Amino acid sequence: MTGLHPRFHDRAAFAPRPDYRLLPFRFIRLDDRRYVMTNDVGEHVVVSREQLVALVKRELPVTTQLYRELTAKHLVFDDESRAALDLLAVKYRTRAAAIADLTGLHIFVVTLRCDHSCHYCQVSRQTEDKTAFDMTREHADKALALVFQSPNPAIKIEFQGGEPLLNFALIQHIVQEAERRNACHGRDLQFVIASNLTHLDDHVLAFARAHRVFFSTSLDGPEDLHNANRPLRGGNSHRAAVDGIQRIREALGHDAVAALMTTTPASLARIEDIIDEYVRLGFTSIFLRSLSPYGFAIRTRLVHSYDIADWIAFYQRGLRHILALNRRGVAMREELAAIILQKMFAPAGASYVDLQSPAGVAIGALVYNYDGKIYGSDEGRMLAEMGDDSFCLGSLDTGTFASVMTDDRLHDMLEASLPESAPMCSDCGFLPWCGADPAFHRATQRDAVGHKAFSAFCAKQMAVLRHLVTLLEDDPEARRVLMSWV
């Protein structure tokens, strides 16, 4: 190549100093050849063991492409250029900024009654006629007062159950009252009803349309699988869900309804069928979830019926199928992967409340239970039904947003939930992409931190993260699809 005019200096004159310094980073083995290095803000580089050793021994040549990448991703710097420190500080603030907004998700358990009798039900539903399991209007009003004490500019109110449509009158009251209060608060206010849709009727749809209410429903896969998982006395749960989805879309628009699936032993062999059912019904995303260790799933020992290794194999097969669909031009994304990819590549990380540091307990989501109790997470109220009230942060009769946020039990829990200070998490290379799940560990190990060597949560995270990084490194076509989910 032709050089520059002699009055200019060549590239060598601007080479980095060889006496580089390391910025804080963690590393973890990816496979038998490679390691993943991450910094505190979630940037990463995959290196060979030899490269890692050379880097740490300060023997990596500064003229290599790897050194350039490590510099650009702020894993190393030298004394002549310290802009990396300024940029890292900005990035750390960007990632942590959302914490200061406090609670954005507010879950109203308007009733515990349900017409379904799902084997995996996490909330210990009650039969339909026991109105003792309905939230009172007084509690709903007190909960709304608390909702608007949160400083978060975006407030999402989610109605859960049981089957929330069995207490639709209260939903109407809450929506109208929230809108009335918001007239002076001016928040970005959203409503979602998590429903099995068997009680969806024109009355509900008209109201949802008038107040821009969205729906979330359960869809476990094709009809036979869905109905085996979700028995509906005297009815067909799958048909109700599919009909409901169609009616919502016709009345409110295609994206007004989302679906969630749960993996049971019967699902394991059917992942392709499940995904294809989502495609058939016009969904462009699916969240491959494992069973949670709460409610009937524990009581019936269903949660022990498959191993986390089985789930991981299921997940990998599912992801392969989804990537193949994308290659054929069918848009479909997997939500767990999307959340993790956000944490890897988006400056603000991901807002998903169940994978945060500190945990999203209370500061990410608050749950107002049918009985007037306040919980720090949806799983927290599920634990309470099992006799563990450790996530209870008071009652709507006396509680305020301030009393909840300054509760010592909450602070202890948040402090314990920081992976940065948790054994086996603090030095894990995957830390910036992970988060804490205190309810899970409370349920499985009777301890909110838990021993990660025995944690199915940790095993699942590790496997999914290794799988995703490997795909990003080794499969350019998969990488292209995965990056489009960020």
Added chain:
Amino acid sequence: MPIRLGGRGARAVGEVSPRPFLGRISTDAARCGPTEIWLAQGGDLPAGFRAYLLTAAPLTPAVPRDSYVLAPEFAYLSDGDIIRIEPARGALHTLYRRSSRSNSLLVTERCNNDCVMCSQPPKARDDSWIVDDLMQAIPLMSPGTPEIGITGGEPTLLGPRLVELVQQLRDHLPGTAVHVLSNGRGFAHGDLARMLAGLRHPDLMIGIPLYADVPAHHDYVVQARGAFDETIRGILNLKRHGVRVELRFVIHAETYAGLPAFARFVVRNLLFVDHVALMGLELMGFARTNLDALWIDPLDYQCELQDAVETLDRAGLRVSIYNTPLCVLTPTLHRFARAAISDWKNMYFEECDGCALRVQCGGFFASSAVRRSRGIARVASGYLST
């Protein structure tokens, strides 16, 4: 068509001022005064003007003081334009054209970078008189001016005087967007960013070049060790104080390979900037000095460009491609291309006649004939731009 902004275009007739002066072109005999220069269109020369521009030599030697015969290449001058006349050299320089959308004020030729492709090579000499002139010129500009550029050299070398200049623009032309081209280093330390922000200019943008994701490479392109750090800190300071920032990346043989990494770096570290401009090379100044080392046919960097644009666009950043004609640009990138070449140095080739994309295309720099892309071709009608 390109036009000439400066040169020996004002031949003195009779007695002239000893010093250079500036004034506004007037064709309205009622708008006279010490800042107005009469542009003669035949007929008598009205009294009361600072100077007189004649289109032809006068028939009688009896002309007012400071009368000049205007060279034909300056025939574009019209009412409201602002010029500077150096009587001793017979030189004329156009500072401002009222009808133009691309008025740029060159505020200094000094610079603390020495970019390998600089189209306006720096000169290390005291030129502080330029700002004095501009401070006088700004009140004469039309309040309807859509945009004023401030360029150099490096404008921040003026220090507080740059703030005065922007204040002058704010006070006299409150409806005019101001776009400052700076390497950003001057905003890294001290108070300049805070002072500029303190003006609360209604429409101010600082365009700052960043050429790489790592210090070594950026410093090489701008030929100044430590420049990357100061530029980054300058960007952070400006944004911290609420001043809008545009990143500018000039694509040439020494930078194109780094485009994808640059885009990923911006998305991760500087997502709060207001605009990213990816720019074709102008073959002037040092770019011409280093032509063989820096020239790459735009056809040969479309992959890297597409990768970078995709990364920036997907992250929600506003991205534009400047200075690249549509015929050499991958069709999927057409929607990012903007016609951004200043009118006075903008041109089209023979191939452009009858080209289907001519209307939306930014065309070429007047200097582009030096090296032509293999891709320059007339696009047949019926082509649907994406």
